[in-house]
Amino acid sequence: MARGKAQIGVYGLGTMGSALALNMAEKGFAVAVTNRETDWIGDFVDEAGPLAAQLHPHESLQDFVAGLKTPRVMLFMIPSGEPMDAMIEEVAPLLDEGDTIIDGGNADFHDTRRRAQALAEKGLHFVGMGVSGGEQGARHGPSMMVGGSAHSWEQLRDVLRAIAARYEDDPCVDHLGPDGAGHFVKTVHNGIEYADMQVIAEIYGLLHYGCVWSPAQIGALFSSWNEGPLKSYLVEITGELLAYTDPATGHPVVDVILDAAGQKGTGRWTVVGAVRMGQAATMIEAAVGARAWSSEKDTRIKAQDLLGGERGLLSLDEDILKEAFMAARVLCYAQGFRVLEAASQEYEWQLDHARIAEVWRAGCIIRSVLLDDIAAAFREDLPHGQLFLSPRFAEILKRTVPALRKVVAEAVVGGHAIPALSAALQWYDSMRQGYGTANIIQAQRDFFGYHGFARLGQEGKFHGPWWD
Ligand SMILES: NC(=O)C1=CN([C@@H]2O[C@H](COP(=O)(O)OP(=O)(O)OC[C@H]3O[C@@H](n4cnc5c(N)ncnc54)[C@H](OP(=O)(O)O)[C@@H]3O)[C@@H](O)[C@H]2O)C=CC1
Numbered sequence: 001m002a003r004g005k006a007q008i009g010v011y012g013l014g015t016m017g018s019a020l021a022l023n024m025a026e027k028g029f030a031v032a033v034t035n036r037e038t039d040w041i042g043d044f045v046d047e048a049g050p051l052a053a054q055l056h057p058h059e060s061l062q063d064f065v066a067g068l069k070t071p072r073v074m075l076f077m078i079p080s081g082e083p084m085d086a087m088i089e090e091v092a093p094l095l096d097e098g099d100t101i102i103d104g105g106n107a108d109f110h111d112t113r114r115r116a117q118a119l120a121e122k123g124l125h126f127v128g129m130g131v132s133g134g135e136q137g138a139r140h141g142p143s144m145m146v147g148g149s150a151h152s153w154e155q156l157r158d159v160l161r162a163i164a165a166r167y168e169d170d171p172c173v174d175h176l177g178p179d180g181a182g183h184f185v186k187t188v189h190n191g192i193e194y195a196d197m198q199v200i201a202e203i204y205g206l207l208h209y210g211c212v213w214s215p216a217q218i219g220a221l222f223s224s225w226n227e228g229p230l231k232s233y234l235v236e237i238t239g240e241l242l243a244y245t246d247p248a249t250g251h252p253v254v255d256v257i258l259d260a261a262g263q264k265g266t267g268r269w270t271v272v273g274a275v276r277m278g279q280a281a282t283m284i285e286a287a288v289g290a291r292a293w294s295s296e297k298d299t300r301i302k303a304q305d306l307l308g309g310e311r312g313l314l315s316l317d318e319d320i321l322k323e324a325f326m327a328a329r330v331l332c333y334a335q336g337f338r339v340l341e342a343a344s345q346e347y348e349w350q351l352d353h354a355r356i357a358e359v360w361r362a363g364c365i366i367r368s369v370l371l372d373d374i375a376a377a378f379r380e381d382l383p384h385g386q387l388f389l390s391p392r393f394a395e396i397l398k399r400t401v402p403a404l405r406k407v408v409a410e411a412v413v414g415g416h417a418i419p420a421l422s423a424a425l426q427w428y429d430s431m432r433q434g435y436g437t438a439n440i441i442q443a444q445r446d447f448f449g450y451h452g453f454a455r456l457g458q459e460g461k462f463h464g465p466w467w468d
Pocket residue numbers: 011012013014015016017035036037077078079080083087104105106107131132133134135
């Protein structure tokens with residue numbers, strides 16, 4: 001019996017694409033599926049059991065395109081960069097005006113803007129969609145950040161709302177802006193993810209090396225924190241993974257894992273994007289740097305021999321660390337949203353920060369109970385648009401920063417590496433000074449380069465008496 005055409009297509013049946021296709025099929029949509037290598041597509045469909053009837057497998061790109069309802073909408077879950085450009089080149093000639101190509105990978109938003117513009121000239125629509133939640137999220141409810149035209153959102157909305165994670169029945173997906181907006185929001189999501197992970201790793205280090213706690217004890221502490229205001233996916237999984245034992249050695253699994261972390265680019269893109277816009281997301285930068293330094297394993301071993309790797313004992317209790325973590329987490333989100341606001345102005349995206357926080361409340365890697373408060377804060381009248389100035393977060397910071405200060409001070413004296421925690425405190429202390437030290441920078445620039453300076457309470461540009 002001939003089948004009708006599919007409502008949506010998924011190209012790229014790797015970890016994420018296959019899970020998203022099954023999620024769509026489960027929600028009752030007919031999904032055309034294909035892949036670069038196609039010899040196992042039949043097996044993939046067979047293994048889908050009762051969902052197989054909703055999956056329409058195709059062995060060629062031409063058949064895949066022909067099997068879609070028009071105007072067509074197709075999701076590509078493949079590596080970002082050159083593979084996506086090559087795919088667009090191959091598929092675009094097969095499409096008609098009004099069709100939409102979605103890139104659901106982690107792409108650089110500059111590429112997304114370029115592709116959207118090039119395809120618009122052919123009457124085609126290009127959506128950059130950030131997808132978060134890993135394989136489980138993709139299969140059972142991801143958080144999705146959509147950038148593209150209103151036409152594409154109209155085509156996509158029903159499918160995406162059906163497959164998204166839900167927070168109290170609100171689907172964690174929205175149309176956040178045009179062209180690169182969705183991919184940029186996902187990039188900053190990942191930047192925050194990097195910083196939050198780094199803060200967790202630093203707190204683990206302080207407890208393990210400074211307070212001589214075992215991984216299992218630290219895991220139990222994280223699990224207890226997951227019952228309160230620090231409740232979040234990353235705290236939850238850290239609590240869990242610290243409890244595992246390596247079957248081969250009998251040691252805690254974390255003790256047999258190499259201390260060198262990779263990175264695929266999104267953290268770095270956040271930092272580069274921020275710096276390009278005259279911002280500095282220092283906690284995210286610290287996390288990117290920490291991963292890079294972690295990869296220099298041989299150098300670190302040599303440095304330990306040469307310079308000494310001592311770390312002093314610390315007198316930090318779990319309540320102090322919990323408060324310090326809270327302060328750092330608030331400051332991390334505050335930095336992330338500053339970068340989003342800068343991009344919103346630079347690219348005229350008119351990002352709705354409250355909605356972004358809402359889309360992150362479930363399904364994504366940085367989901368945490370704090371995001372509901374962040375959304376509420378953005379819906380209130382936020383002084384200078386800054387999260388850390390909202391009354392509810394200013395109050396949390398006043399309460400928790402003394403603990404962060406104590407943790408940073410003790411750790412620094414004890415020789416513990418805490419790049420993200422200390423970056424959080426340095427940013428906080430810089431931003432709470434109504435009169436800082438940049439007067440000296442201004443004076444120096446004028447002294448050596450006749451750059452001029454602004455004076456307190458006066459319009460215009462002035463030069464110092466050193467030029468008289
Ligand atoms: N894994 C995760 O947790 C997340 C991943 N992402 C993003 O989703 C995208 C897919 O990731 P993931 O599913 O993990 O990756 P996988 O490695 O599991 O799958 C990659 C898929 O892309 C296909 N592919 C690889 N190279 C090409 C190419 N040159 N041309 C066409 N197809 C190609 C592969 O086909 P073949 O089978 O033939 O090799 C496969 O279907 C990436 O952009 C990633 O950044 C986003 C959020 C979370």
